[in-house]
Amino acid sequence: HGTMHIDAKGHLTIGGCSVVELAREFGTPLYIFDEDCIRDNCRKFIRAFAVEEGLGKVIYAGKAFLTMAMCRIIADEGLGLDVVSGGELYTALAAGFPVENIYFHGNNKSYAEICQALEAGIGRFVVDNFAELELLSRLSAERGVKAPVILRVTPGIEAHTHDYIRTGQIDSKFGFTLPNGQALAAAKRLKELPGLEFKGLHCHIGSQIFELEPYRLAATVMMELAAAIKEATGLITSELDLGGGFGIYYTAEDHPQPIGAYAETIFTAVEEAARNLKIPRPLIIVEPGRSIVGPAGSTAYTVGTIKEIPGVRKYVAVDGGMADNIRPALYGAKYEAILANKADRSVVEKVAITGKCCESGDMLIWEAELPQVETGDILVIPCTGAYGYAMSSNYNRLGRPAAVLVKDGTADLILKREDYNDLLRNDVIPHRLVCR
Numbered sequence: 001h002g003t004m005h006i007d008a009k010g011h012l013t014i015g016g017c018s019v020v021e022l023a024r025e026f027g028t029p030l031y032i033f034d035e036d037c038i039r040d041n042c043r044k045f046i047r048a049f050a051v052e053e054g055l056g057k058v059i060y061a062g063k064a065f066l067t068m069a070m071c072r073i074i075a076d077e078g079l080g081l082d083v084v085s086g087g088e089l090y091t092a093l094a095a096g097f098p099v100e101n102i103y104f105h106g107n108n109k110s111y112a113e114i115c116q117a118l119e120a121g122i123g124r125f126v127v128d129n130f131a132e133l134e135l136l137s138r139l140s141a142e143r144g145v146k147a148p149v150i151l152r153v154t155p156g157i158e159a160h161t162h163d164y165i166r167t168g169q170i171d172s173k174f175g176f177t178l179p180n181g182q183a184l185a186a187a188k189r190l191k192e193l194p195g196l197e198f199k200g201l202h203c204h205i206g207s208q209i210f211e212l213e214p215y216r217l218a219a220t221v222m223m224e225l226a227a228a229i230k231e232a233t234g235l236i237t238s239e240l241d242l243g244g245g246f247g248i249y250y251t252a253e254d255h256p257q258p259i260g261a262y263a264e265t266i267f268t269a270v271e272e273a274a275r276n277l278k279i280p281r282p283l284i285i286v287e288p289g290r291s292i293v294g295p296a297g298s299t300a301y302t303v304g305t306i307k308e309i310p311g312v313r314k315y316v317a318v319d320g321g322m323a324d325n326i327r328p329a330l331y332g333a334k335y336e337a338i339l340a341n342k343a344d345r346s347v348v349e350k351v352a353i354t355g356k357c358c359e360s361g362d363m364l365i366w367e368a369e370l371p372q373v374e375t376g377d378i379l380v381i382p383c384t385g386a387y388g389y390a391m392s393s394n395y396n397r398l399g400r401p402a403a404v405l406v407k408d409g410t411a412d413l414i415l416k417r418e419d420y421n422d423l424l425r426n427d428v429i430p431h432r433l434v435c436r
């Protein structure tokens with residue numbers, strides 16, 4: 001896992017920092033982000049997608065984990081950014097992210113969000129539907145500018161971890177559906193409307209995908225659409241954005257592909273289609289989120305109460321849970337665990353790791369293999385960097401954990417721990433209740 005090691009005391013280190021010491025200094029639960037690992041993952045994508053050769057472009061999907069510090073790293077590594085809300089856009093702009101490299105996604109962008117993005121001079125609008133196309137055209141024409149547009153298409157390919165289907169899948173809230181002709185109709189309408197400039201096409205076929213075939217299929221189908229659009233409207237697809245979804249390791253059940261394998265599959269499919277269809281080869285864009293930040297993040301907890309039901313299960317409760325990582329409760333997502341203060345000891349028991357929220361579904365791991373667990377141990381769950389903090393909540397009025405960025409033995413705070421005052425910040429007691 002990233003730059004994890006065991007020090008002379010037998011304690012786990014991440015980015016050269018002892019996790020036991022990080023827990024002492026910053027408290028738990030604590031999100032720990034390994035800077036070298038984030039940067040390494042960025043570089044793997046930049047290399048695999050031939051960004052320096054001008055053939056590809058990599059856009060980090062901010063929904064996985066976005067803070068101002070993260071924006072700085074992403075910009076530094078030369079990636080673009082995919083944002084899906086005014087809040088993500090605001091964060092990126094506040095961090096000084098180059099606006100021309102920001103792509104604005106979303107199936108229900110508001111009037112205010114479109115204005116915000118137009119005024120900022122956003123790099124691309126990934127337009128999702130006809131209503132947005134009309135609204136964007138009106139708002140940009142009013143301002144005398146041309147909004148650069150990529151059309152989001154639902155190609156009728158849905159990839160899952162273990163199977164993918166290609167049907168006339170019309171049942172998705174996202175994008176212009178390809179199989180029923182909506183996508184082509186959108187391109188035709190775009191051509192008629194003022195204030196819009198067609199740049200290309202987008203699709204996203206799912207998340208945590210380990211297979212290559214759905215990407216090959218998506219690339220091919222999208223190139224066929226590009227040819228049909230050129231034929232019908234003369235519009236040239238100069239950018240083809242194939243979304244994110246590249247699978248990562250969480251547990252031994254997961255067998256991720258090297259990034260280069262995805263890149264090769266996509267490049268080959270696009271080149272072949274360009275040749276067969278006699279259309280220009282577009283710039284290939286990908287939008288990885290999980291595969292950039294997932295493996296780079298870990299969560300450290302302190303072990304509290306331990307309840308053993310003889311012959312049934314041993315429940316080990318930690319000081320966080322579904323409020324800082326809802327993925328196990330929401331998706332049945334699986335993780336592994338390490339005891340940071342006993343990292344050199346061998347596995348002796350199988351326990352269930354539970355959180356401190358008031359519901360039975362607040363489980364982090366059903367079967368964690370660990371050394372003898374005791375109250376006060378520091379338990380680390382690796383690979384929580386993506387969609388952990390991003391989907392966290394204040395359920396049970398728990399403050400969100402702090403996050404630190406570790407590198408070469410130093411740790412810097414990138415998110416402050418939410419305290420009780422933060423919890424009250426937006427509370428209002430109406431006057432009539434105060435007066436009583």
Ligand code: LLP
Binds near residue numbers: 061207244
């Ligand atoms: N592009 C688009 C248009 C997307 O919808 C997504 C993810 C991505 C890129 C990035 O996908 P990634 O590379 O991270 O797989 N909360 C879920 C994942 C939801 C993904 C939504 N869209 C989870 O925790 O597993």
